[in-house]
Amino acid sequence: MAYPLGWSVRLQVVVRRERWPGGSRAGAVALVYPGQMVEPDQPVIRLKREEHGEELAGLPRLSLPAVTRKLPAIHPTALALPALGEETVPAGLRGRVVDVTARGGVVIESQVVAIQGVLGAGPQVAGVLTLWQALGNDGSRSVQPIPPGAILVVPGPLSFLLLRHALNSGVVGIIASSIVLRDLEGFLHADLLELVNSPGGEDLQSRLPPLTIMLTEGLGSLAMPARLLQLLSCYQGRVALLSGFTSVRRHALPELLISLTAAEAEALPSQEPDLALVPGARVRVCSGDYCGRTGEVLSLFLHRQRLPSGVRAQAARVLLEEGEVIVAALSCLDRIG
Amino acid sequence: MQTQLNQQEGQATAHRKDAAAANSILVADCGSVLTKVSLLGLVEGQYRLMARGEAPTTLAAPQEDITRGIVQAINEIELVTGRQIIVDGRLLAPEQPDGNGVDVFVTTISAGGPLRLLVLGAASPTLTDLVSQAVSGLYAETHALPSPTFTASMAAGQLSQPGATPLPGVGPVPWTPERLALEWRRQIDRLRELQPHAAIIVGMADGPTGATPIQEACQLLVNAAQEQREKTRLFPLPVLYAAAPQYVEASRRLINGAGEVVRLDPLVSASNLSPISLAVSSLYERSILRRLPGSETLWSWSSATPVATATSLSSLVRFLAHHYTMNVMAVDAGGANTTLLLAGERGEFIPMVNAGIGVGSGLGELLKRVGSQRISRWLPFDVSDEELRQFVLNTMLHPHVVPSNQRELQISQAFAREAILLTAEALKTGALSNFSPDLVLATGGVLAHAPRPAQAALMLLDALQPRGVTSLVLDRTLLFQQLGAIATVNPVAAVQVNENDAVTHRLGTCVIPYGTLPPDQIALRVVVEYSNGRQVQVEVMSGSIEVIPLRLNEQALLTLYPAPTVDVGLGPGERARAAEEIDGGLVGLIIDARGRPLVLPADKAERHARLLQWSQAIGA
Numbered sequence: 001m002a003y004p005l006g007w008s009v010r011l012q013v014v015v016r017r018e019r020w021p022g023g024s025r026a027g028a029v030a031l032v033y034p035g036q037m038v039e040p041d042q043p044v045i046r047l048k049r050e051e052h053g054e055e056l057a058g059l060p061r062l063s064l065p066a067v068t069r070k071l072p073a074i075h076p077t078a079l080a081l082p083a084l085g086e087e088t089v090p091a092g093l094r095g096r097v098v099d100v101t102a103r104g105g106v107v108i109e110s111q112v113v114a115i116q117g118v119l120g121a122g123p124q125v126a127g128v129l130t131l132w133q134a135l136g137n138d139g140s141r142s143v144q145p146i147p148p149g150a151i152l153v154v155p156g157p158l159s160f161l162l163l164r165h166a167l168n169s170g171v172v173g174i175i176a177s178s179i180v181l182r183d184l185e186g187f188l189h190a191d192l193l194e195l196v197n198s199p200g201g202e203d204l205q206s207r208l209p210p211l212t213i214m215l216t217e218g219l220g221s222l223a224m225p226a227r228l229l230q231l232l233s234c235y236q237g238r239v240a241l242l243s244g245f246t247s248v249r250r251h252a253l254p255e256l257l258i259s260l261t262a263a264e265a266e267a268l269p270s271q272e273p274d275l276a277l278v279p280g281a282r283v284r285v286c287s288g289d290y291c292g293r294t295g296e297v298l299s300l301f302l303h304r305q306r307l308p309s310g311v312r313a314q315a316a317r318v319l320l321e322e323g324e325v326i327v328a329a330l331s332c333l334d335r336i337g
Numbered sequence: 338m339q340t341q342l343n344q345q346e347g348q349a350t351a352h353r354k355d356a357a358a359a360n361s362i363l364v365a366d367c368g369s370v371l372t373k374v375s376l377l378g379l380v381e382g383q384y385r386l387m388a389r390g391e392a393p394t395t396l397a398a399p400q401e402d403i404t405r406g407i408v409q410a411i412n413e414i415e416l417v418t419g420r421q422i423i424v425d426g427r428l429l430a431p432e433q434p435d436g437n438g439v440d441v442f443v444t445t446i447s448a449g450g451p452l453r454l455l456v457l458g459a460a461s462p463t464l465t466d467l468v469s470q471a472v473s474g475l476y477a478e479t480h481a482l483p484s485p486t487f488t489a490s491m492a493a494g495q496l497s498q499p500g501a502t503p504l505p506g507v508g509p510v511p512w513t514p515e516r517l518a519l520e521w522r523r524q525i526d527r528l529r530e531l532q533p534h535a536a537i538i539v540g541m542a543d544g545p546t547g548a549t550p551i552q553e554a555c556q557l558l559v560n561a562a563q564e565q566r567e568k569t570r571l572f573p574l575p576v577l578y579a580a581a582p583q584y585v586e587a588s589r590r591l592i593n594g595a596g597e598v599v600r601l602d603p604l605v606s607a608s609n610l611s612p613i614s615l616a617v618s619s620l621y622e623r624s625i626l627r628r629l630p631g632s633e634t635l636w637s638w639s640s641a642t643p644v645a646t647a648t649s650l651s652s653l654v655r656f657l658a659h660h661y662t663m664n665v666m667a668v669d670a671g672g673a674n675t676t677l678l679l680a681g682e683r684g685e686f687i688p689m690v691n692a693g694i695g696v697g698s699g700l701g702e703l704l705k706r707v708g709s710q711r712i713s714r715w716l717p718f719d720v721s722d723e724e725l726r727q728f729v730l731n732t733m734l735h736p737h738v739v740p741s742n743q744r745e746l747q748i749s750q751a752f753a754r755e756a757i758l759l760t761a762e763a764l765k766t767g768a769l770s771n772f773s774p775d776l777v778l779a780t781g782g783v784l785a786h787a788p789r790p791a792q793a794a795l796m797l798l799d800a801l802q803p804r805g806v807t808s809l810v811l812d813r814t815l816l817f818q819q820l821g822a823i824a825t826v827n828p829v830a831a832v833q834v835n836e837n838d839a840v841t842h843r844l845g846t847c848v849i850p851y852g853t854l855p856p857d858q859i860a861l862r863v864v865v866e867y868s869n870g871r872q873v874q875v876e877v878m879s880g881s882i883e884v885i886p887l888r889l890n891e892q893a894l895l896t897l898y899p900a901p902t903v904d905v906g907l908g909p910g911e912r913a914r915a916a917e918e919i920d921g922g923l924v925g926l927i928i929d930a931r932g933r934p935l936v937l938p939a940d941k942a943e944r945h946a947r948l949l950q951w952s953q954a955i956g957a
Binding site for chain 1: 393396397398399400450453526529530531532698701702704705723726727729730731733734735737738739740741742743745746786788789
């Protein structure tokens with residue numbers, strides 16, 4: 001199914017994730033040991049930098065006329081790794097260290113709010129969750145300063161210019177609803193199809209521009225559902241862990257993990273995700289004219305229904321959030337809650 | 338019989354001996370997108386398809402258990418038949434006196450992805466092609482990584498020839514030690530990126546580079562294993578040694594812990610491909626099938642070892658060709674793989690599994706290989722590159738979706754045409770052009786679920802471009818792939834279900850004149866004599882498609898009068914009269930006089946008009 005975690009939003013789930021900043025890094029040293037408790041901002045790995053200004057070599061390159069137009073230049077420093085020396089990697093999660101991997105990665109078990117994206121790019125990063133507001137409080141358009149090291153939440157669709165702005169501001173990650181394919185490929189300087197289809201895609205992530213991206217709705221110009229935005233705003237200011245890695249071959253999707261405090265974990269319901277499409281289930285349409293829209297299953301048809309394409313398929317009546325009732329094939333619905 | 342619930346260790350062998358006398362057979366096909374389960378049972382002494390169910394394949398998280406998808410599909414069957422087959426999450430076997438349970442359970446699998454095989458050593462294009470040929474009937478991808486010295490030597494050899502142009506990517510920059518070092522680095526990176534399941538070392542030591550390519554192949558594996566700091570199952574890598582025999586032990590010592598070396602006959606020509614084929618087949622079972630999550634339970638349920646779907650389909654196609662003494666072609670357009678199998682009446686068999694090319698998760702690779710123009714040429718409307726790429730990306734991320742509108746349907750059918758075409762092109766041996774199928778069997782979701790049978794027929798005609806007279810049969814029940822596996826435990830059931838159920842969706846007989854079709858003139862006159870004595874005469878213009886009504890279960894005698902330069906299989910202008918009555922089908926008698934090879938108009942507006950015209954003529 002589409003979501004390895006079950007639903008696209010899990011309010012309370014225990015996960016184990018290897019903290020690894022991506023790529024093949026020599027000289028990574030774990031600063032913690034199995035059994036130790038860690039905080040999200042606590043350094044857990046020390047990295048030794050081996051190379052100067054690694055270029056975007058070896059990435060699948062674009063060849064389509066549509067995306068080889070002259071694009072505004074990315075600031076050169078944004079594409080280069082920091083100078084020779086050492087750096088530390090924060091945990092990003094609160095929890096218990098359960099393992100240290102052979103390459104020096106640290107496996108942390110944590111109780112989190114997990115949000116799964118539809119598409120993304122970029123390695124795992126940790127940063128402070130920051131809501132981006134395009135308009136000032138008085139409604140006037142203003143350029144909001146973006147704190148370096150933040151994971152920025154953009155309520156609407158992304159654009160190439162916004163991505164560049166975020167990159168040049170030192171933001172480490174960005175979460176948005178959607179983006180036009182051309183803009184995303186132009187920014188990544190990579191063929192997205194090859195990127196998500198590559199058997200060794202994880203290595204390629206670290207060669208992308210250092211800005212991890214997660215799209216909650218996918219390609220196009222879809223808006224972020226209000227309840228998701230509300231959820232993200234509740235955790236503004238918290239250190240979170242974001243991965244943009246999307247791989248068809250490895251069934252991997254981007255995810256944002258926000259560690260919960262013990263009190264929060266106790267207060268939030270822990271629910272096993274049920275993937276069955278039953279009346280009352282919250283779903284997202286993942287294909288066709290209503291792609292990206294969310295709603296609730298009203299009823300299931302007993303017999304296969306003929307879709308506008310002519311294909312006969314098991315189907316459901318779905319009440320969209322906008323109030324419209326549609327008939328959709330079950331295979332075009334992802335249960336999200 | 339005593340009731341048994343199969344446990345992890347299973348009681349499969351206990352009732353395997355009864356398989357031939359089974360009352361009921363449950364067969365599952367775990368595809369990369371969907372798991373299809375069919376229940377076969379004895380009805381009036383004949384095996385018939387009783388019910389079928391379908392559910393998404395559950396290999397990925399959060400389910401991560403292939404049997405969960407099977408159980409969901411079985412639940413559909415339980416709902417339809419009222420028969421209880423799963424009890425407490427386990428398969429009830431054998432069949433109970435009250436009719437619950439099943440006697441036999443067999444499985445075919447195409448999920449799990451292809452086996453990625455590295456070709457190392459003196460991996461010349463010829464040897465790499467031979468390896469590809471050896472694994473062409475399996476779900477396997479080959480990736481050549483010739484040794485750096487061998488690559489340098491090839492480049493030098495190319496350049497030393499008069500008038501030679503450098504090989505792409507290897508010249509004219511000289512192969513300095515620095516460049517060789519860079520090549521080593523590139524190869525290790527490539528190896529890590531590919532995450533291979535196995536490697537094969539090829540090449541004899543009699544070339545100008547001697548045994549160096551073999552040594553470098555071993556060195557590459559050792560270096561990659563040393564760099565592999567991650568906890569993966571990549572190393573030790575199974576290594577098939579099909580190179581110079583005198584260096585096998587030295588290679589084994591050199592590779593040491595980085596690989597498990599299996600010695601094969603040296604690969605020198607097309608005559609010794611079988612050992613490689615068998616070895617890779619065994620590796621596929623070990624490295625892919627047995628590692629699928631839930632495989633232990635699946636194996637314990639099964640009355641026979643689960644097999645790759647392509648292997649099962651191969652068995653069926655060969656059987657049909659032998660049994661009916663005809664040339665049979667089978668096409669399976671799947672989500673992750675496309676398979677084309679040719680079986681001749683004299684025992685010839687040419688398999689081609691295009692692993693990673695499909696209409697689901699395989700769309701990305703397909704688009705990369707053919708480009709967007711080859712896709713859009715089949716569409717009677719304008720489509721931008723970006724729309725196609727977005728469609729591909731969305732389908733790759735959600736391979737289980739069905740087209741929800743006409744536009745999506747037509748795009749997905751355009752991709753299906755190219756997936757089949759590309760697979761046909763991969764049969765480089767020219768086998769396809771000389772192969773004249775009497776019967777074309779088509780299976781796979783995109784064909785089986787086509788809203789109109791004529792759409793499936795048109796996809797097949799466009800992509801396969803058969804010539805002469807052939808019959809098209811569509812496997813709407815998606816049973817074909819499973820019949821070969823059924824035959825291993827109960828051949829009678831396979832034959833009876835094939836005759837009674839699987840081929841009931843006959844699309845019709847096709848007449849495809851070829852040769853030089855006179856433009857805008859009559860290419861062929863067709864006379865049809867129906868069983869009731871009625872006679873119909875139709876003149877078919879070059880460049881057109883005509884359908885003459887001949888319904889399912891109807892037969893007619895056919896006489897063809899081609900134009901002087903047109904051939905229907907007996908030579909240009911030769912009249913043909915069928916010795917036996919031809920069968921009708923869901924579409925009818927199709928006369929495809931568009932010419933071979935099929936050339937689409939270069940002008941976009943004209944092409945759109947033609948595509949619409951053909952589509953309407955055939956009833957798609």
